[in-house]
Amino acid sequence: MFEETLTYVTDGYMLSNAAILGAFGLVHWQQAGKAARGGWTGVYDQLLSWEKQAALMLAIILCVKTFRRQSAVALTADLFFYAKAAAAALCCCVDYRVFVLYSMLIALSLLLFPHPPAVLDHKVTLLTPAALKDRLKEQQKDGNPSGWLVMLYASWSPASLTFDHTFLNLARTYGKGGRLCFGKLDVSRWPHTAEEYGASLALGAQELPAVVLFEKGKAAEKLKGPDSSKAHSEKSRHDSGLESKILQCRTSRQTGPSGSVGVTRKEHSAASNPSFPVVAKDWAALALLLELDCSDDRPDTGLDTYIGRVNGRKAAVKVADAAQGKLALVHETGVYDHLKDLQGRYIPRVLQSGSTSDGMLFLATQYVQGTFQDWSEKxxxxxxxxxxxxxxxxxxxxxxxxxxxxxxxxxxxxxxxxxxxxxxxxxxxxxxxxxxxxxxxxxxxxxxxxxxxxxxxxxxxxxxxxxxxxxxxxxxxxxxxxxxxxx
Missing domain, CATH: 1.10.510 (Transferase(Phosphotransferase); domain 1)
Structure with a gap:
């Protein structure tokens, strides 16, 4: 992670943008020198006033973009864009010739030092149309359970370049176990591939980046990437459905009666996930199996906790039915597995985890009997x-x-x-x-x-x-x- 950050910071894109913003300091210094030598401070005073307004505007943008960010990389790109735009506007207020030179400098930097893509990682495969067809042929073979999630992007699209880093993080998180493979294809080099999968390269279409899911050698679903006009926060990434769809693709897809790939109605069913084997048919059967201390009604919130029993041992049982609750429970189960050597001593021991046929997940841990302690007295x-x-x-x-x-x-x-x-x-x-x-x-x-x-x-x-x-x-x-x- 440190090496990736260092590579990004020392990239020509970052250095050139820093140099451009530093060049505006020369303009400010020149105007300050003129005011000191000539004794007339009209332009310089106006420049100071404009700079204060620009700084206030950038501060507001920083607050909004920080809250709505998709990633730190996207936030950095947005801040550079607005800072350069503000600096160019200030140059225009000083002298139109300075504005022309400054604009040429910005254009030259964009041509020579474009936004860098994400660092290559073994979790994401660079594909060509021919390589993608080969992967899909392998996927059609019997006994190959893996699916492919392919990002269609264009090298000239700022949204694609910023989403590239998010896609890499998703691949590192969900590309484990070989059940779901991640790849990306530059459709700006092969426009016919974009048309084949219904993605337009038109500037006003805003259809890139797009993510296509392939199962059994066919395109099962097209997932649209983040909309730059909407919030780019972590919450919006969940709400947009991309991350939940990825989890759903890993766990809840099954072959329909006609041989095509269908999606189960219940999201995030983990019937095919080894960590969540199917142990009961429905909620009533699960409540009976675990001897849950509750009514027969299904949980009506994302994540509910009950007291039950597993093999005669008293247990605290978390049950998730809603999509976000399932994401949280899958994450918590992974943490318990990571800390398995601490179970029974510093964290509760995991007694059982599983799912129902209709898509509910549960996690049962040992029940720690005791009273809460008053830290000030204990x-x-x-x-x-x-x-x-x-x-x-x-x-x-x-x-x-x-x-x-x-x-x-x-x-x-x-x-x-x-x-x-x-x-x-x-x-x-x-x-x-x-x-x-x-x-x-x-x-x-x-x-x-x-x-x-x-x-x-x-x-x-x-x-x-x-x-x-x-x-x-x-x-x-x-x-x-x-x-x-x-x-």
Whole structure:
């Protein structure tokens, strides 16, 4: 990730844009020099006023674009565009000749240093029309369960270049296990391919980028890429259906009676996902199988939690029926699998996960019986909780929602007397990893740790906390080394 960021920052596109914006500084310096030598500051004063207005406009755009961003790359491209437009307008206000030269400089940079595509990755295959046909022929063979998700893009399309980075992130997230392969094809080089799959290359059509799903050698569905006129936030990416469609393509597609590929009515059914095998026919059968403590009504929210039993053991069961709830449950199941060596000690043990024939998903974990502790009165429990968080961090996972309700202690802990800061400590378990982030950068892990210590009123807990050197050593073993100050 660091290498990708470094490559992008040092690319000619970034450097040329920085140089263009720096060139406007020369215009400002020239006008300041004229005002100082001639004593007439009319143009310079006007320039300062215009610059303040332009800075305010850019600040507003930055706030809006940050909230509506599709990715950091798209945000950077938008900011460069608006900043160069503002600088060109200011040059026009100063002198039309300066404006012409500045516009030529911008045009030259666009020709020589276009927006860079995403860094090549083995998760995304560069395709030609012939290579795509070969892949589709292989897909038609019996026993080949993989599907292909192909992005149709044009090298001259800014929307395609910014979406390229998002498509790469989706491939890295969902291109595991060989069930779904990702590829991209530059239709600006082969216009007939764009026409074949119903994508127009016209500038006003706004049909690029487009994503086409191939199953059993045929185009099963065309998914439109993000609309530049709509919000580019993470929420809009989910709401636009692209990410949910990808998950649906991995898990819920089946062959119709005529041999064509159809889509099941229930989204995100995981009947073919090994992590969610079908164990019951419907909600009533699932409630009976897991002995759920609930009525016979189906859950009416995205993600509901019940108390049940798995093989005679009391369990906390999460059931998801809505699309967004299923995405969250699939993510949480992946986090538990990533932390499997901590199950039963620092996080609950996963007892069973599965699905119903009509598309519901469930995740059953061991039920931790106990009462919530008052942290201000149970300071001797803090080392145990911090140790649990530290173990999760050492595996590159940021919990994302640390609070009293998500920190459980068994019943016998409430009767324990105050312990020293030396292990072994009282057991503590973290639950609810729906907001967790796997492979979290060190900065995010450190910020979460810093927020936790501040939240626990560290000035009252110094005698119970492990020494900083000990924490530093443990972080070094788990996630290299988080910078913990000694003062």
């Amino acid at each position: 300071a001797h429990l803090m080392p145990a909780m911090l140790e649990a968080i530290l173990q999760v961090h050492c595996r590159g996972v940021a919990h994302g929602d640390i609070k009293a309700l998500n920190t459980l202690f068994p019943d016998d802990v409430s009767s324990m007397r105050q312990r020293s800061a030396e292990p072994p400590w009282a057991p503590a378990m973290l639950v609810d990893f729906g907001s967790a982030r796997m492979k979290a950068p060190l900065g995010i892990l450190w910020r979460e740790w810093d927020d936790i210590v501040d939240y626990l009123a560290s000035d009252k807990l110094d005698e119970f906390l492990p020494s900083k050197s000990e924490l530093k050593e443990k972080h070094r073993h788990g996630v290299q080394c988080l910078p913990i100050d000694d003062d």
